[in-house]
Amino acid sequence: MKQILKIGLDSAAPYPMHSDYNSAVFEGFEVDLIREIAALLNLEVHYEVSLWQNILEKLYKGELDMICSAVTMTTSREMILEFSHPYLQFQLCAVVNKNDELTGLQSFKNKKIGIRIATEAEKYVMAQFPYNATWHAETNQELYDKLIAGRIDVLIDDSPIADGFLKKNDSLAIGMFMPGTESQYAIAMKKGDVELKERINETIDLLKENGKYAEIHDKWFKQVKLVI
Structure with a gap:
């Protein structure tokens, strides 16, 4: 039996990171990324959709395993959450x-x-x-x-x-x-969940090495200017 991975999604869908989970077509950069990660780790993905503040609270409480929904890595957040290796740079x-x-x-x-x-x-x-x-x-x-x-x-x-x-x-x-706002998205996990973080990081690294990450990135952002 596959291990279930509970992932929080922002109900205000930040497309093209991901579309509305309840729409006819659920798609996006993060959807493709998580699909590849789950396949490599033999995980079954269950999404939970709510407002941004709500999914953050559920992650703190351990009711979710991670959030993959345009989460910006910041110094203050790194004090209370675990973060994967970054997967997108933007401004x-x-x-x-x-x-x-x-x-x-x-x-x-x-x-x-x-x-x-x-x-x-x-x-x-x-x-x-x-x-x-x-x-x-x-x-x-x-x-x-x-x-x-x-x-x-x-x-x-x-x-x-x-x-x-x-x-x-x-x-x-x-x-x-906006000058001085260079940032990165990463997968957020509960503080102390180091084992899951290491598994996710190894998988992200593998996807970058085997070219799958570049394929997904180009599908969604090939002609998009995300930084100056």
């Missing part, structure tokens, strides 16, 4: 309507900025633009809808996720990449 970016222009951080003066709750983008905006009006959303879709409707002037998001939304909304564009 925060500012998304605007195509008729708007950003020429640098000074362009954000007096702009209303949209950000998602409990994300690194939110932390960045609150530190970098403490005097700007901000709008905080539970989901990425809310942010993009507000930007299209003109209720906010700009939103800050992870570049892979921004690219997924831009492909569906040709009225939007990346105005600029």
Whole structure:
């Protein structure tokens, strides 16, 4: 019998990392990656879908084995979670309507900025633009809808996720990449779960060595600019 691996997924699907689990087609970069990892380790994957804050809490409590859902590696998170080797590099970016222009951080003066709750983008905006009006959303879709409707002037998001939304909304564009925000996604596990982390790391390394990782990466990001 295969060992069951319980994986948390953000219900606000960060496509193209992964689509909505309950949609007709469940797909994405992380879906392909986990499928390969599970096959090599002979694991059966069970997904649990909830809001970002909820799956984090369940991981802390040991109710999940891992989260593979656009989790940014940070120093503070590494104090309370185990992380696999990183599997994607990216940067925060500012998304605007195509008729708007950003020429640098000074362009954000007096702009209303949209950000998602409990994300690194939110932390960045609150530190970098403490005097700007901000709008905080539970989901990425809310942010993009507000930007299209003109209720906010700009939103800050992870570049892979921004690219997924831009492909569906040709009225939007990346105005600029935010300086000093180079980051990495990795699989998050409960603190102390070192054995699982080592197994996952060995498998990620193998996928990079045998070319499967590059195949998956190119399928989803070959023509996408994720960093400057």
